[in-house]
Amino acid sequence: MFKKLSYYLPGVGESWLLALLLLAGNFVASALAIVLSLAFASVITPAEFNIYFLPVSYLITMLFPLLFAINRGKKALLRNSIHSSRNIPVDSNNFGKTGWVLSALLLAIMTICASLVMDPLNSIMPEPWEWVKQSLEMLVNAPKAVAIVTTVILAPLLEELLCRGIILRGMLKHTSSFMAIFWSALIFAVIHLNPFQAVPAFLLGILMGWVYYKTGSLKLTILMHFTNNLLSMLISWYFPMASTTDSFKDILPPDTYWAVTGGGALVLILGLVILGNSWKGMNVIRNSRH
Numbered sequence: 001m002f003k004k005l006s007y008y009l010p011g012v013g014e015s016w017l018l019a020l021l022l023l024a025g026n027f028v029a030s031a032l033a034i035v036l037s038l039a040f041a042s043v044i045t046p047a048e049f050n051i052y053f054l055p056v057s058y059l060i061t062m063l064f065p066l067l068f069a070i071n072r073g074k075k076a077l078l079r080n081s082i083h084s085s086r087n088i089p090v091d092s093n094n095f096g097k098t099g100w101v102l103s104a105l106l107l108a109i110m111t112i113c114a115s116l117v118m119d120p121l122n123s124i125m126p127e128p129w130e131w132v133k134q135s136l137e138m139l140v141n142a143p144k145a146v147a148i149v150t151t152v153i154l155a156p157l158l159e160e161l162l163c164r165g166i167i168l169r170g171m172l173k174h175t176s177s178f179m180a181i182f183w184s185a186l187i188f189a190v191i192h193l194n195p196f197q198a199v200p201a202f203l204l205g206i207l208m209g210w211v212y213y214k215t216g217s218l219k220l221t222i223l224m225h226f227t228n229n230l231l232s233m234l235i236s237w238y239f240p241m242a243s244t245t246d247s248f249k250d251i252l253p254p255d256t257y258w259a260v261t262g263g264g265a266l267v268l269i270l271g272l273v274i275l276g277n278s279w280k281g282m283n284v285i286r287n288s289r290h
Helices: 002-006 012-039 046-052 054-080 096-124 130-141 144-174 177-190 198-215 218-238 254-278
Strands: none
Touching: 002 054, 002 144, 012 046, 012 054, 012 144, 012 177, 046 054, 046 130, 054 144, 096 198, 096 218, 096 254, 130 144, 130 218, 144 177, 144 198, 144 218, 177 198, 198 218
C-alpha cells in the first residue's frame, strides 16, 4: 500500500478533493449507522448502537479518501514504472542528530506543552453548538475501549496518513513548503468537523507539518497525534470539570494556570530550538524529489 501511495502526489486542488471525499464518507457512515441502529432496535437501543459503531463509522469515513489515493497511486506507479521513478516515500527514518528515541521523547513532551499553550484559545471560544456537544459527550461517555480504539489508535494512524503522509507530501511537490504546511494544516482542521476546535487543530497541524517536512517521518507525527488525543481523553475521563468543551482554567487556580501555560511555552520553544538545530538543513521530502 505504501509503495502505491508513494507515487501519489496530490496538489492543493486534489487535496481538497480528498477532504470532500472524507466528508462524503462521513455522510455515508452516519446514514448507515442510522439504518443499522433502527434495524437492531429490538436488541440494542439506537444510542448504544451508535456508540459501539463509532470505530466502524470512523473507518468507513476514512476509507473514502484513502482508497481514492491508493487507486491514484496505483495508476501513477504503472505510468512511471517504465520510465523513471517519480515517487516520494510516505515514511522515513531520518531523525537527525537527536535520533529516534530523543526526537520521539521531545516531541511527545512538546505536544503536551502545545496543548497547554493553546488552552487559552479554548477558554475564549464561543459555546459549541448543541450537536457538537452531543457528539463529544457520546465519545467521552463511550466505553473506554471504544474511545481508545477510535480516538487514540485509529485517528492518529489514519489522519496522519491522510494529512501528512498523502496531502502534505504531495503538496510539497507542487508548492512552497510554507504554503504546503499551511494548506495541510487547514485541511486537518476542517476535516474534524468542529469549528470550535478548528484553531487548536490548525496550530497543531502546523507543528506536525513542520516535523514531517523536516524528517519525512510519519512515525513521529503519529506519535504526536497519539499523545495529543490520549491527553485529551485522560483529561475528559479523570477531570470531568475540564471536559472537551472547557478549559484547564476550570480545574486550576489562576496563578497556577498561567504558570503552567508559561512553563509549557518555554519548554515548547526549547524543544523547537533543539530539534531545529538537530534537523538543520534537513528537508527530507524536498530532497526526495526526482
